[in-house]
Amino acid sequence: MNGIDHESSISIKTPEPFSFSECLIFLGRSDQEVLHQIHDDYLFKLLKMDGSLILIKVSADPNFILIEFPDGVPNPAVRSKIAAYVKDWFDLGRDLSPFYAMASQDKILKQLIQKYYGLRMICIPDLFEALAWGITGQQINLTFAYTLKKRMIQQFGEHLTYKGNTFWLFPSAEKIAGLHIEDLKILQFSSRKAEYILEIAKAIRDGILTKESLLQAGSPDQIQESLTVIRGIGKWTSSLAMMRCLRIPTAFPIADVGLHLALKKQLSMDRKPFIEEIEGMASYWEGWQAYATFYLWRSRYE
DSSP, X not given: OOSEEOSSEEEEEXXXXXXXXXXXXXXXXXXXXXXXXXXXXXXXXXXXXXXXXXXXEEEEOSSEEEEXXXXXXXXHHHHHHHHHHHHHHTTTTOOOHHHHHHHTTOTTHHHHHHHTTTOOOOOOOOHHHHHHHHHHTTTSOHHHXXXXXXXXXXXXXXXXXXXXXXXXXXXXXXXXXXXXXXXXHTTTOOHHHHHHHHHHHHHHHTTSSOHHHHHTSOSHHHHHHHHHTSTTOOHHHHHHHHHHTSOOTTOOOTTOHHHHXXXXXHTTOSSOOOHHHHHHHHGGGTTOHHHXXXXXXXXXXX
């Protein structure tokens, strides 16, 4: 068990530093997001474990994250899996002290770690969701990417209604693998993106592509190479998956537009920085490029 099982709830000791309120700000950045809901200081999310849909309600006090089950308490084995999921979701197993030590000496990051102290990487534990989200967001703005994601979820995802609120689950690889390209094109996915998402869904359904096999592929460079040989996955998409799904702290989506805009803002530049300039800045972030990127993303959601 990754937490303390109270049968009707689970509590997970939070590491230092941890700010649930900062994590909620990032999770609440789009009103098109349907994979979780925030009500007051409570976070609701639908999960599927051992074939059952489970609604969880997550809150926090200064020392613990509390997971409750408003629509029925699952069995102990499922509760253990849910605790592990939440721990991964908020990257709670990570020792951030080396990142904070580095960032406190960096001219760009030192103000961000003070403003967003305790923010942790909001991860996407499911590999298919992470890759599909990366492909969806290729070469379009974030608002339209969320719109496409919402359409796909509400067309093909499972859902549960509780007290008048509908909670959605990201479509499984198995579900999407059985579709045709036209099924996604009608939602305004491009033909290419529809092809890529269907091919990845089939590879995951058939066990050809798994999170475990990627993590066993070797070094971060070898993992990225394993991903970029797949049609539709370039360096940007693979870096996002490595960062938010595989939780590799050196993953660095250096071509990310959001990163460029955040750096432009932080440095009061009249243009976005060039890749060569970003490489120079990032030379100080060695080992923590993913967290540096995440904190810079956060700076865009004031």
